[in-house]
Amino acid sequence: MSLESLRQKSAPWDYYELEAYFNGTKRLAAIGVSIPPEMRALEMVAAWPRLVVEALVERLTPEGFYLASDQSIADEAETWWHANEFDIESILLHTESLAQKTAYTLIGPGEDNMPRYTVHTRRELRVELDSFGRVKEALRPFDAEDGTYWEAHYEPGKVSYYGRVNGFMRLAHTEDTGLSRVPVVAFANRARIGGRSGESEMRDVMGLSDACSRSLTNLQVAQELVSMPQRYMIGANPDELVDQNGVPKTAFEVYIGRMLMGPAGAEVGQLPGAQLDQIINTIKLYAQKVASVTGLPNSYLGINTDNPASGQAINAAANRHIKKAEQKQMVFGRKHAEVAAIGHELVHGTPPRSLIRLEMQWRNAATITLDEVAQGAIALTGGEPVIPPVVARDLIGLTPEQKRIANEHEQKNAAARFATIGGLSE
Secondary structure, eight states, X not given: OOHHHXXXXXXXXXXXXXXXXXXXXXXXXXXXXXXXXXXGGGOOOOOHHHHHHHHHHTTOOEEEEEOTTOHHHXXXXXXXXXXXXXXXXXXXXXXXXXXXXXXXXXXXXXXXXXXXXXXXXXXXXEEEEXXXXXXXXXXXXXXOTXXXXXXXXXXXXXXXXXXXXXXXXEEEEEEEOOOSSOXXXXXXXXOBTTBTTXXXXXXXXXXXXXXXXXXXXXXXXXXXXXXXXXXXXXXXXXXXXXXXXXXXXXHHHHHTTOOOOOOTTOEEEEEOOOOOHHHHHHHHHHHHHHHHHHOOOGXXXXXXXXXXXXXXXXXXXXXXXXXXXXXXXHHHHHHHXXXXXXXXXXXXXSOOGGGGGOEEEEOOSSOOOHHHHHHXXXXXXXXXXXXXXXXXXXXXXXXXXXXXXXXXHHHHHHHHHHHHHHHHHO
């Protein structure tokens, strides 16, 4: 694809629609057949699209890199990761990818001989992907500090910068990167063979969210109009409705039932408030449909049981959601390793072939208690210690003062043992 073709690529047509669903600002096209437009003040939105995204992001926690053949390379990649604050930026990156189909990481030279990683939305970059979903070419429009418009054109081995002169884009300068590939990595969510650019994780629940939002709005209207008992008076003129001082009552006072006096001979009664169970059950039905489509546990959607679930029961209920998160870990982990590989090539030149095996380590996507971890370690090691006491104290959450007392006690015991051994040797 040529530079002109990238320039002619239009902005994503559904970007702002997905943003509205994620932010909970998507307004319904119609709020109900029998509801007048004036009732839009009662419109209520079901924030399920955001829940679907954030529930997955919560299970995607990177913990470091691993390379069996040369751990020093993995340690360096982890140093760069923290130097670029990617323990935080990766949360934004994963959220953007899940919500907006694709997000990008741009790799460039940084300070102290380290690469610089920055994250970008699909609205900020125009890219061309190959059949494997890797970026072949990218264009990044941006405004300089002085307000002038610029474009950065990324190709293998070079970056070309174009500035606007007399209404035309002119080449200003070109920088050689020495890279064998484009320093842009696409984090595509739910990519397919015929659609490497990905799909939003919210897409499956957007229709259900609209339907539930309509039901929630209807529930609001029903609460306002028919849920409370209604009083009526037959045979009375509104002008005859007065209080104990003979002052005519306002329409609002009559509406809320503050009728202290009325005309003689009028028939007064009360109608019970409407039952809203039909609307509430409909909302629960939509929530169950969301759970079946996304794999979210029922408790995430407010469908709770009377008895609290154990950790094992929670994992059993969330098994499908956990598997989905593990698949995201594989996809995003491969992309994070690709970012590290480009950073290595930028700093050190041609990367070693072993870098292909660089892996990202993730925290367990399941809800695992500390007791389950300890019991599993005992079973796997035959009861042999696998961590030093100082690490165990961090895991059980001792305060700094408690850690100090424990460390002093351990040192005293160690000194006593050495003294005992020395006495026996003499």
